[in-house]
Amino acid sequence: MRFAFTDDQLAFADAVRELLADQCDAARVRAAWDGDGRVPGLWDRLAEMGVLGMLAPEGTGGLGMADVDLVAILAEGGRAAIPDPLAATAAVAVPTIRDHAQSDDAERWLAEISAGTARVGVGLSGNVGVLHAADAAIFLLEADDGLHLVDADVVELQPLDSVDGARRLSAVTWTPSAATRLPSAELAASQARDRAAVATAAELCGLADTMLAMTVAYVSERRQFGVPIGSFQAVKHQLADALVELEFAKPLVWRAALSRSTGDPSASMHASMAKAAASDAAHTVGLAALQCHGAIGYTVECDLHLWLKRSWALRAQDGDAAAHRRLVEAALLG
Amino acid sequence: MRRLHAYLTGRQNLRVDLTWTPEQDAFRDECRTWLQRNVPSEPLPSGDTREGFARHLDWERQLFADRWAVVSWPEAYGGRDASLWEWLIFEEEYYRAGAPQRVTQNGIFLLAPTIFEFGTRTQQDYYLPRMAAAEDLWCQGWSEPNAGSDLASLTSKAVRDEAAGGWRLSGQKTWTTRGAFCTHLFGLFRTDPDSVRHHGLTYFMVPLETEGVTVRGFGRLDGDEGFAEVFFDEAFVSDDLILGAVGSGWSVAMATTSSERxxxxxxxxxxxxxxxxxxxxxxxxxxxxxxxxxxxxxxxxxxxxxxxxxxxxxxxxxxxxxxxxxxxxxxxxxxxxxxxxxxxxxxxxxxxxxxxxxxxxxxxxxxxxxxxxxxxxxxxxxxxxxxxxxxxxxxxxxxxx
Missing domain, CATH: 1.20.140.10 (Butyryl-CoA Dehydrogenase, subunit A, domain 3)
Incomplete structure (x- = not known):
């Protein structure tokens, strides 16, 4: 029994945190709204570090690691509000292709995705669009009969406008066929949905960490009635409650990643618990953050909205809290 | 750009692991077996009533006899030297079995950690085994009528009686859980009359049979006589009933309250x-x-x-x-x-x-x-x-x- 990250896992997360603090600060996230929804150069650096292919086998340029080794890094991605599709690529596409694609092309795709030279779009059912679909050379798309691996040249894209201007989303139209269907397509789809839920939950935890930190900094500086507004209990108690909800969501997220790694039979239920708790916590933290920033937070000049709008999108993505609670309810109460 | 492999620490002994060792599983089995055999089949009456408290004491003594009362304590004091993990396992099994509430908990879980940390060897050797055996039954004396959340405003005082080698306690404690059934109280008293707030307080352990101590039980919201108010009228306590240093009661007490929280x-x-x-x-x-x-x-x-x-x-x-x-x-x-x-x-x-x-x-x-x-x-x-x-x-x- 040891429910704590290993020194190695913490070292990886710290390394990624340093990279993102340096290369993906708020100004660059903001610039991604006006640009192509990516931070220039960042994807290559994540590939060079091995983050993209962390879960790919070592023979295909990956690091051969497990979901639980990656989850703290995904939270770092959320902390930085990274606009690039880190979670969909590293936490969903790579292990799905690794476990379920059996064609000769699979190894090539893993190698190219890990190296950052090929990009992948992930379209799971229930989600409104595919992130960065225009860049993708290959897609994992879910149909009624499970998951398909689809070439980019047979899909049609229709750009969508997200409230988060850094999210480049497209609706993807395509025709499923036996040729595109993965061998165990239904299992692949359910595992991919679970992985996506956990990865998004981890990102939400990171987003919430930053929103809370921004707010603590702000209310410690901002003075009204001659004192920092952070000295008022009305402010303190909101932020304390937000922290409690967030800190008790995190262990559910880490556990869900571990359960996927170890093949725990309850892994799917654990994924739902993680996404429900992280979505709710990000909601609580986001509301408290905005309220405690006051009118200054209700402007596009304040960086808070970059994180807040991402959290709105990710709360709904990969199943919202209510949907996941219903899944837990079905498992628990029948 | 360094590959993540460059960050590997080489400390492979650590891993994330939510499974128990075979030894921990065996400990769980031992707990479960004992509880299955011994937990009363009918629930006991509430331990926060006079009759129920007495019934719970029988249960506490049964726990102690088979060394389940204080599993994490040293064997010398009636425990099993259980690790924190084993303690968690014991608790899981205890509540899973629907075993009775622990009417000794204020002593075992709140006072004892403080005695382990601040008590003299003599105090440890005397009080801990008696507490484990449910011979001494401890209630806590923090709150006063005008000192609840604002505990540092407490006014119960201890006046030095040099001739007698001790202190005379005066004042009132209240909302004292199971105070009417317990034998001893631990709490804070102001030993420095000129002090304010959390300065000048001292941590005392007081036998409730001491002359000058009066206990009056009263009903809680749930109807049980689970509360008491405790009055002190120049009640004498000797120096050896002080836990920690005179005047350092606040920091000693805070160690206990964080155990509680x-x-x-x-x-x-x-x-x-x-x-x-x-x-x-x-x-x-x-x-x-x-x-x-x-x-x-x-x-x-x-x-x-x-x-x-x-x-x-x-x-x-x-x-x-x-x-x-x-x-x-x-x-x-x-x-x-x-x-x-x-x-x-x-x-x-x-x-x-x-x-x-x-x-x-x-x-x-x-x-x-x-x-x-x-x-x-x-x-x-x-x-x-x-x-x-x-x-x-x-x-x-x-x-x-």
Missing amino acids: GLTLRSPGRFQATAARLVRLVRDRGLDTADPSTREAIVRAWMAAEAYSLYTLADVSGMVEGRSPGFRSSLNKIFWSELDVDLHTAALAVLGGEGELETIGGTENPWLKGYQFSLSGPIYAGTNEIQRNIIAERVLGLPRK
Whole structure:
């Protein structure tokens, strides 16, 4: 029994945190709204570090690691509000292709995705669009009969406008066929949905960490009635409650990643618990953050909205809290 | 750009692991077997009544006789030298078995850690075994009529009696849980009359039979005589009843209150057992009897019990590697106390109109009692408002003024 990250896992997360603090600060996230929804150069650096292919086998340029080794890094991605599709690529596409694609092309795709030279779009059912679909050379798309691996040249894209201007989303139209269907397509789809839920939950935890930190900094500086507004209990108690909800969501997220790694039979239920708790916590933290920033937070000049709008999108993505609670309810109460 | 491999520490002995060792599983089996054989088949009457308290003492002495009363203590004091992990396992099994409430808990879980930390060897050797054996029964004397959340404003005083080699206590403590049934009280008294706030306080351990001490029990919200007020009228206590140094009572007491807020008093097994009983309750009564919003409340509360358990496992993982949770124990206190309310609220919703009945079908309705008790959680052990202040100031670092 040891429910704590290993020194190695913490070292990886710290390394990624340093990279993102340096290369993906708020100004660059903001610039991604006006640009192509990516931070220039960042994807290559994540590939060079091995983050993209962390879960790919070592023979295909990956690091051969497990979901639980990656989850703290995904939270770092959320902390930085990274606009690039880190979670969909590293936490969903790579292990799905690794476990379920059996064609000769699979190894090539893993190698190219890990190296950052090929990009992948992930379209799971229930989600409104595919992130960065225009860049993708290959897609994992879910149909009624499970998951398909689809070439980019047979899909049609229709750009969508997200409230988060850094999210480049497209609706993807395509025709499923036996040729595109993965061998165990239904299992692949359910595992991919679970992985996506956990990865998004981890990102939400990171987003919430930053929103809370921004707010603590702000209310410690901002003075009204001659004192920092952070000295008022009305402010303190909101932020304390937000922290409690967030800190008790995190262990559910880490556990869900571990359960996927170890093949725990309850892994799917654990994924739902993680996404429900992280979505709710990000909601609580986001509301408290905005309220405690006051009118200054209700402007596009304040960086808070970059994180807040991402959290709105990710709360709904990969199943919202209510949907996941219903899944837990079905498992628990029948 | 360095590959992540370059960051590998080489310390492969660590891993994330939510499984127990064979030795821990064996310990669990031993706990479970003993509890199966010994837990009373009929629930005991409430330990917060005079009759129920006496029945619970028999149970406490049975626990002690087979060395289950204080598993984490040294064997010399009646324990098993159990690790924190084993303690968690014991608690899980204890509550899973539906074993009686621990009427000795204020001594064992609140005073004892303080005696271990601040007591002299003589005090440890004398008090700890008697506490484990439920010979001395301890209640806590923090609150006063005008010092609740603002504990540092307490005015009960201790005046030096040099000739007699001790102190004379005067003042009043109140809301003292099971005070009318206990034999001893630990609490804070002001030894420096010129001191203010948390200065000049001293931690005393007082036999309630001392001349000048009067105890009056009174009813709690749940109807049991679980509270008492304790009056001190120049009651004499000798120097050897002081825990820690004269004047350092505040820091000694704070060590105890963080035990109460954090891990030791409220282990996750307690809430997991309640959550499991809640799921059984709704299944037994037929799922169609539960409104969708009630079902959602059950799922939320059950998930929160899971979250509390995992959070605690993370806490303990840190503790065994030397990382103290410190002020983060205030997060635990808010979470478990609200979780307990939510679990019982959901259960009463399942019971519907029957929820108000003290007995259902001839047996006591445990959810009604549990609900009323759960409502005290956000109040005792430092109100949740005080905890929010601590979190805001000590964990988040917000300005005090």
